[in-house]
Amino acid sequence: MARRSDHSREELQTLILDTAWTLVGQGGTETLSARKLASKIGYAAGTIYNHFDSMDDLILRVNGRTLDELFAVLNSPACNDPAHSPVQNMKKMAALYMEFAKTRAPYWLMLFNTALPPERTEITWYQEKIDLLFAPLETQLTSFFTAGQEKRKKMAARILWSSIHGLCFLEETDKLPLVSGKIGALDMANYLIESFVSGVVIVNKLKSGG
């Protein structure tokens, strides 16, 4: 029996989360089970329920960590470089996002390809983390909108982000048939960004002009 004094309540909580993180990283969602996790840290399965509501709850915490990492990537200087054009920065964002999905596949898949009961994801801290993801892209879009078009800018950021995610998702789950040869999701994302931004400028002029 593990001694209660081995870890404080907080220590144990993060130990569980860290171990869950490791397990997911090694073999995806399927590798994460209460018993495996518990045995890995020398506790019984029941102990986990002393620190987390359920396995879904634990998965949500792991997802939260993934969202943090994702934000760090999208908010990094590499894709928010003032020396580069907004379009260049956004293309870089798309590239980094897709790289993240590939290299950190288990976490990314758990985040987007694992069904959780809706009531789980409606927690505010989780929604806030998601909300944050759109900020860097919104920043890059600023120059294409006037001060009065705040709402449209927010829309555009969400659209573009969702679209890039859609491309990435369908590619990673083998649901995006290739056009030919080497044309992959990243090329499509670049094409999308170019076209969408060009189009936004036009449409904005039309709406404000007419």
Add this chain to the structure above:
Amino acid sequence: MARRSDHSREELQTLILDTAWTLVGQGGTETLSARKLASKIGYAAGTIYNHFDSMDDLILRVNGRTLDELFAVLNSPACNDPAHSPVQNMKKMAALYMEFAKTRAPYWLMLFNTALPPERTEITWYQEKIDLLFAPLETQLTSFFTAGQEKRKKMAARILWSSIHGLCFLEETDKLPLVSGKIGALDMANYLIESFVSGVVIVNKLKSGG
């Protein structure tokens, strides 16, 4: 014991698939289990494995049926109306797609929010069904491309479809923060289609002109 002569091999196979379809429709992926399904048709659980490789295999068949229905929607006259502009038709497609995702949520979620082993989805008949989904959109995009831009047109169709799917997906799984008020995924899809198509026309001119 169910008599072998109750149903022919083929009959039983479609009976299983039909029942699986019903179960998924009633309560989503979680409601579909070998034992529940079997008891519903008066057979033992093992019988299912006489007709399907595994439960994943059965899920894939259900998904196949969903893809068929989805194609029927996107290929319907309502969004391929010659009297309407391509942009109008594409907006209608987006609307119908999102309606499908909502009204047939269990099937749509099983298709896109349930992780299957990659080797399962690499089957050709499944990939072909997916490939078909892009055709109607491609048709609507024809007028914006010249004869020599076939590849770009294919790309554009995949991009636009993926993007609309991305919007729909993030909305349905509570991962698309609303901008404000009533602005939902459909408004964003419309904005996307307008802007992207406008942008495509410009970018195409640039590429061919320069």
Add this chain to the structure above:
DNA sequence: AAAAGGAATTGAACGTTGTTTAAAACTTGG
């Protein structure tokens, strides 16, 4: 008609999962 052969069906079993709970082990305060 009976027996034989082949195929479909079955129940039971295995190992796994998430989760609950009473009892045991532990830590702490008086």
Add this chain to the structure above:
DNA sequence: CCAAGTTTTAAACAACGTTCAATTCCTTTT
């Protein structure tokens, strides 16, 4: 040092996918 309060545990429950030997059934042959 004992009592009170927590934490941990083992065991149990119900469900899951899947396998397999045994049974049952149907068809064919004799």
